[in-house]
Amino acid sequence: EAEPVNYHSKLSEQLANLELGIEYKLDLKNEDLTTLSELGAGNGGTVTKVLHEKSGTVMAKKVVFIDAKPTVRKQILRELQILHECNSKYIVSFYGAYLSEPHICMCMEFMDKGSLDAIYKKYGPIPPEVCGKIAVAVVHGLTYLYDEHRIIHRDVKPSNILVNGMGQIKICDFGVSGELINSIADTFVGTSTYMSPERIQGDQYSVKSDVWSLGVSVIEVALGRFPFADGEGGSDDEDDLPADLAGTLSPTKPNPHLSARLDGAAAKDKAKRRKSRSGVSLEGSSAQMSILDLLQHIVNEPPPKLPEGKFPKEMEEFVNICLVKDPAKRQTPKELTRHKYVVDSEAAKVDLLGWVTAMN
Numbered sequence: 001e002a003e004p005v006n007y008h009s010k011l012s013e014q015l016a017n018l019e020l021g022i023e024y025k026l027d028l029k030n031e032d033l034t035t036l037s038e039l040g041a042g043n044g045g046t047v048t049k050v051l052h053e054k055s056g057t058v059m060a061k062k063v064v065f066i067d068a069k070p071t072v073r074k075q076i077l078r079e080l081q082i083l084h085e086c087n088s089k090y091i092v093s094f095y096g097a098y099l100s101e102p103h104i105c106m107c108m109e110f111m112d113k114g115s116l117d118a119i120y121k122k123y124g125p126i127p128p129e130v131c132g133k134i135a136v137a138v139v140h141g142l143t144y145l146y147d148e149h150r151i152i153h154r155d156v157k158p159s160n161i162l163v164n165g166m167g168q169i170k171i172c173d174f175g176v177s178g179e180l181i182n183s184i185a186d187t188f189v190g191t192s193t194y195m196s197p198e199r200i201q202g203d204q205y206s207v208k209s210d211v212w213s214l215g216v217s218v219i220e221v222a223l224g225r226f227p228f229a230d231g232e233g234g235s236d237d238e239d240d241l242p243a244d245l246a247g248t249l250s251p252t253k254p255n256p257h258l259s260a261r262l263d264g265a266a267a268k269d270k271a272k273r274r275k276s277r278s279g280v281s282l283e284g285s286s287a288q289m290s291i292l293d294l295l296q297h298i299v300n301e302p303p304p305k306l307p308e309g310k311f312p313k314e315m316e317e318f319v320n321i322c323l324v325k326d327p328a329k330r331q332t333p334k335e336l337t338r339h340k341y342v343v344d345s346e347a348a349k350v351d352l353l354g355w356v357t358a359m360n
Ligand SMILES: O=c1[nH]ccc2cc(OC[C@@H]3CCNC3)c(Cl)cc12
Pocket: 039, 040, 041, 042, 043, 047, 060, 092, 108, 109, 110, 111, 112, 114, 115, 117, 159, 162, 172, 236, 237
């Protein structure tokens, strides 16, 4: 009979280590984790709330299926170790990752109020002052990832911005492993509808592409709906392209099929708008913007913006700066840390605790 673990001594030992700043790594494995509940699915994985028995720590465990050779999975596991060094109050903490063939399991800090997409879908549009705190968290989180680790998030959206019961707002699911990005890109078409114009066109994209996604995300949570006109998109799961394009989307090289289709969609889009202006209501699917229309819309139409005069001036301006279509003219996360909206929001006394406590 194994010696019963004395939780108290274990925890106080760990607290002592923490105080001494001693990094301790838990060797995580399935048999030490008890599943408590389901948290969500999306981004190519499922997330469950688990208890790590030995340390008494409640965690969020994300399980990702990687359709690749075991050597690739091992490489991904090695690359994920960088997450141990990603320490910021704006980044969800990482406890460790392990292989449970053919899955990769990642254990992270549990954020008990969940993701922003679920929050606004349940409680309605997020108050502008809370949006300010969200902008602060994402801008500083992105700046930390890039300045300290040269990491570009690649998937900024409300479902990857999490909240906990202490009113802390943190980002998760950033692209830390090159192999993981490749394997998801191959198996997952991943035409995220938060993609910047330059990324949709396969042009070189940078940390500024994350700023575009932040702009779309702030409008979405402030309005309580995905901002592109009657777009079907915006679900937190990846929307798939039609089969013939599946797997051809690459964030790095221009895609001839796509640009041809985008031009075609552009013609359709204009025709649709003309028809609808003539008062003929578009029935069924033709009225719902398909993912292709949406990609074409983002590339060719003016960027979305907040409705005039309904939000603080500097919030409108912040969003417009994030949504500058030309990446050369768009600011970096670091430059945005000096924007009035971010600086004022950081200093503002916002009762985030009250906001999260109202959520049961
Ligand atoms: O507590 C969490 N920690 C880390 C990741 C995480 C992810 C979560 O949800 C992710 C899914 C993805 C799409 N929508 C929600 C939730 Cl609901 C909690 C946590």
